[in-house]
Amino acid sequence: MSAESYLASPRGVRSWLLTTDHKRIAILYLVSVTLFFFLGSAFAVAIRLELLTPAGDAVQADTYGRLFTMHGVVMIFFFLIPAIPTVLGNFLVPMMIGARDLAFPRLNLLSWYVYVLGASISLWAIVHGGVDTGWTFYTPFSTTYSNGAVVTTGIGVFITGFSSILTGLNFIVTIHRMRAPGLGWYRLPLFIWAHYATSLMMVLGTPVIAMTLLLVVAERALGLGIFDPARGGDPILFQHLFWFYSHPAVYIMVLPAMGVISELVTAFAKKNIFGYRFVAWASIAIAVLGFFVWGHHMFVSGQSAYAGMVFSALSFLVAVPSAIKVFNWTATLYRGSVSFRTPMLYAFGFIGLFTIGGLTGLFLSALGLDVHVHDTYFVVAHFHYIMVGGTIMAFLGGLHYWWPKISGSSYPEGWARFSALVIFVGFNLTFFPQFLLGYLGMPRRYHAYPPELQVLNVMSSAGASILGVGYLIPMVYLFWSMRYGARVAANPWGASGLEWTTPSPPPTCNFETTPVVTQDPYTYSSEEAQVVG
């Protein structure tokens, strides 16, 4: 081995803060999003503590409004949206396509600084009184009535949006222009397809929320009237603009997760994916269809019933490509060689939880039923199944799978399996009762609730404490492994994929010589593929 690993050289804090190496930027992001994940979790702990008893006794009502708002803002904008693309995507997109870096390495570093700036401004808002609008910033509450730091938080989220745009732009250009010789579109790993689809959404959706937040800030800070009903403005118009981005944002979180799962399932079944082209195009279909469904957040808002019908129909349609993916992952196991290593446990967890999350999405797409469950804990449970059960399971699964590549060392398998199990159990105990609470009619964002709903709330809080422990364990042993874990070879899992052809951890240039690709992805066996069905 001639070149030193990207972790070892060059040395010094300066070399990290000024790095343009996509792998180091991925590490910078890993550290920052992990910090925000634990900050967001701290807010969640406080929320679940308050909800142990029906009376609003643990924190003030005003504080509670700030807690769930900051939980949402931090988790969504500073953890879930960036998590997989900026950490795993940054690290792996160039390596999987045989490139030396992303197309615009300096923009990549800039995107991290933009993220840090936006996040710092939002943190400053938290310290200076917090914000109490909910992460949805609905007008006219946010523009006229809120007593929180709406302007500061809005600016923070606005700025962070550009970090997302820069990442998406970089991925699109990289995937188009920097693929290794022989690497045609249908030879790309599904992780790349998923990130391409995600980037489309980042690039085309994020600017709309940027403008929307800018208008809210202009209205609140400068007195311009945009959504103000007192001046003839339309608060529902704000919701349209907000959800035009924020619904696709859910797919920004879950598409990269699906990309990770496709890698895990194939690697630990040692088999090519079932229905490659269907899984690949399902990502694109979700990304495009995902832009047509935002109105399902507004069925009871006074949106036209006819527009509601169109949005409902399209929301049902977007379920189909998701179903296709789940079926294909399942079918990939068929006649495979299934190993139960930690990443695969997370993949199983993802498929299970995402299936429940996706299916309950149908409940919310059905117009007449959504009227009852809208803005209740049913919705809260549903999107946590997608975002936490989906995105975080995949993020942890992917982190475990590529950890030997990223760090060059292995983690304790027993602890890892144990914590995966704890997370799965804790998650279900936390969020399944919330479906029941929602159908019983418990509205979300309630500081105090009717006493007859206490049992389910206590179950949920108990689950949350288990879940919290589950998240702390990997944090500890992954950190531990960097120093004490056994060194690993280039390809410890025996997986396919270009990223496993270079040393662990890889050298700064990724590949000594540009690889030439001659076969399809997930080729584990030279045998002729057999046709089933």
Added chain:
Amino acid sequence: MRWELDLFPERASTVAGEVDALYLALCLVSGLFAVLIAVLIVVFAIKYRRRSEADLPRPVSGSLGLEITWTVIPLVIALAFFAWGSSLYFTLTEVPRDALEVVVVAKRWMWKFQHLEGRREINELHVPVGRPIRLTMASEDVIHSFFVPAFRIKRDVVPGRTSITWFEATRPGRYRLFCAEYCGARHSGMVGWIVAMAPADWARWLRAEVAGESLAQRGAKIFVQHGCASCHRGGPSQRGPALEGLFGRRVRLEGGGTVLADEQYLRESIESPGARIVAGYSLLMPAYRGLVSQEELLDLIAYLRSLGPAGPGTEAR
């Protein structure tokens, strides 16, 4: 701590059963799918578990037939539920013709109710069972949402417009009312009760308090106070369109097109009269936005509705 564990809210309106039917059907179908996936994963994972590291399964290329199957079947099921959900939605949205009227004003953090006959209540609404109730709702400040789980209804109350929903209680009882759209610190305190009573009890309740004026009477007073009458009442001084029998009719507009004279249009014409002017008139009327409160506005609309039935010019829609 109360050791109760219900799985269903009470079912106390005409639509509750229909909503529950859709819910249970979806539970059944998604349960089947979830179990199918879970069973397949468990069976495959165990049957094809890795027996040795040297295992090398034969690749499988996929199957067009299977792909089409698991695309088309979910698609058909999804579209069926779409149709079911939509038709239910129209049931929930379209107000029966013989509905009793109640006017609702939401403000941080209370619900104010006014019965057509004049009786007012706060955070508690008494209604008879067996009669559809039409709620005409307005907000004084931010977006609120009128939510009664036992009735399976919910409707946002958006400032700047009139929101309408309806329900018909089927069983006497007290049912929780929530505000479902976050409206500030005491959002979870913006709750109340819907008290459904036997019709005879309700009639007694309605008369128990010496009712003031009816909504329409109050509206008529406001009509005079704000000088509306000087332009909108017949005679030589009439400069605005006549308002008798206006409500529910289609009106021709200056510059082409028509509009249905519903709550929304009347509200707009009072608050911002220039937006859509009736054909044959010019804009003389000042904008009353901010000059009349939401309650006064709803009183005015009630008065306009009371001005005679829609004449023969009504176009059914």
Added chain:
Amino acid sequence: MAEAGHSQAPVSSLKHHFDDMEQQQAASTLGMWVFLATEVLFFGGALTVYAVYRLVYPAAFSAASNHLDVRIGAVNTVVLIGSSLTMAIAVWSARRNGPRSTRMLVGSLAMTALLGSVFLAIKATEYSAKLAAGLFPGPAFRFPGAHARPAELFYSLYFVLTGLHALHLAIGIGVVAVVAARAARGRYDLEYHGPVEITGLYWHFVDVVWIFLFPLLYLVGRGG
């Protein structure tokens, strides 16, 4: 493609992670286009608000728009189109070698920046007139007639849209100035002219935004 040897460009112009100049140029052009697609959606958010309110309050929007001066808008349109012409010529001359085309490149870039500044200067006088007339939304907003409130919506959108456009233009002027300074040092030639090209794309995009803003803001309901 794997070997990076066959390009004759100065080594400093080719970034380490690209194989050749062609790949680098193609990447930066695509990058700029993706960014511009983002910009379309950014302005698009406010344009959607505009579309809705114009449909809901047509009379008010006509009345409000009639307080803008069409002549100023039209002159500024021509100024900006002119700057696009000089920018296009700059990109054309950047692709050529020789001192004559370098002079032409620097000259047309300077002209572009100048025309951009003229646009901003005219815009500034227009802004101050509108502020003096009490047309800035907020408590001090004054508008005669019955349409005051929807007219305030119009002017909110007017200031947001033209303000953001002016900000984009100001950034463009700065970038053009930097590119012109580098061009004067003979930095660009047939092999390496990517920065001029993507600056041109950005500049033309700002022009396109104005091409839409002009009729949407200045030409509503002029026919009465």
Added chain:
Amino acid sequence: MAPAHPSPSIYVAVFMTLVGLTALTVWAASAHLGAWSGVIALSIATTKATLVVLYFMHVRYGERFIAVVAVAGAFWLAILVVFVLADVLTRSWLPILVR
């Protein structure tokens, strides 16, 4: 990929056309065209923008995929505008008064 780029004479011709279209749109706005004036103004603006994109921005001469990106931006904006307007314009359709 070495596309033939247009010469300055084409640029000047495009510029003249754009100025002409600007004059046309100002003139059309002052004519009494009623409901059509908005459509005409937008059509002229779209024509002008297309000219800029095709000639000044070289989409006519470049790679096909660049055109796809350009159209994608416009298309996604159309999704937003069309669906929002679909809501706003049909809000009063539902005969909410009677069943």
